[in-house]
Amino acid sequence: MSLDIKRPSINKTKKKTGFIVKMQLNNNNNNNRSGHNKTNLFFIFFRNYYRWVIWLFLSLYFFTSYFAGDQSSPSTTTTTSLLSNYQTSSSLPSRALIESSAILKPGGLFSGMKIYVYDLPARFNVDWVTASDRCASHLFAAEVAIHRALLSDSSVRTLDPEEADFFFVPVYVSCNFSTSNGFPSLSHARSLISSAVDFLSDSYPFWNRTRGSDHVFVASHDFGACFHAMEDIAIEEGIPEFMKNSIILQTFGVNYKHPCQEAEHVVIPPYIPPESVQRAIDRAPANGRRDIWAFFRGKMEVNPKNISGRFYSKGVRTAILKKYGGRRRFHLNRHRFAGYRSEIVRSLFCLCPLGWAPWSPRLVESAVLGCVPVVIADGIKLPFSETVRWSEISLTVAEKDVKNLRKILERVAATNLSVIQRNLREPAFKRALLYNVPMMEGDATWHILEALRRKLDRSYRRSSVLSQ
16 A cells, blocks of 8 residues: 655645545555545545534543443532632532432441431420420520421431431420520530430440440530630539530530540531521612621620620620720611621621621521621630631631721721622531521531531441440
8 A cells, every 4th residue: 555645736726725635545466446436536525524523522422421431420510719618519519319218328428427316305305496496596596496397307317316427416405584684594515415314324335335435415505515604604614514525516616635625526606597688678768778887786885894704705895895886987886686686787897796606607697698896805716626727707806906896897998998808708507607507518517527528437237346
């Protein structure tokens, strides 16, 4: 076979450039001219239509690769820059797959983690909700929301305790509204939880075999499982001894050693009803204008020292009131207002100073409503700090720097306010701070489960399998 490449002659009527490729098949005896012509026709066809041929083969390749590949692998999506080490829809199955049997396999959703929810007598939970609607909607209601979310989720919950990695103990201790000021009383909390543990010890073998190390409680109160609103008393009484070996989901958290977090724990957000957030968003100004520069509504004592001799908010709120009360750019109000979330959605900066405890529901309310949270609580540990990059969506001001608060906010407003506001609009961040029933991918309960997944070394079931 020989290959001749010749430059074509120039046609004066039509000017074309290029090369004509001629294939000549030589036979020892004679030239097969008919075969030669067919070959020429093939290459002329390929030269004119090769793009379509390549496109056809590539399409067939990708089409067959899609069905031949691992169909349990989800498609890649954009992961928010505000969340780190967090599995979003790019690394997790779709909802349809979550509800399928595929997640029962090791390496599935949350590494195949399973949670057994105890069915306790109604006196430990349901009766409290029946007695008061507030039980499921006030700022301590995470204990109710998490319980309901777990009951509604078939992907993680198991009805067989023998295959459980963790055991959830649903005791509502924040629903005793017997105090004169309407705030929950925690005087019964220790005895109620102790009674629940006695019930579990007598009725099931699972608490006794690990002394509760794979059991999970919620303590969504001022100082967590210390169960008291006053820090000095909370520290003095400490965490009940029978809970110190368990995992506690608590709103209280600090970045230093504290007696009220001397147990394995996860810092969680306080409860804010998602429907109330949506109502505030729906009622926001249509033009999105935020006409309040710095906002705070809540308890602000002129004299922070109460009758017990304790200083409320360590005097921080009083310092804010005395320094900025009446200033044109500061909207400060000491009186309650049911529609205060409509003020948050109109504000640029929302002050979140400590109260009796470092944390406050304002932190969640301001963030999900797009107002920059200004955290004034030294040493506070914020919810899901392992995955949520709080530094990109909030400001932290030291308690001693309250006197310079206006200058600090002005500096931020002149530099990176627009960046923080853009970060606050990220849906994944808002979702991480709200509880939903049923649970939604990426919401607060989802993050709690992700935190528990990182504690699977406490699973008795898995350690038993490894030891065999």
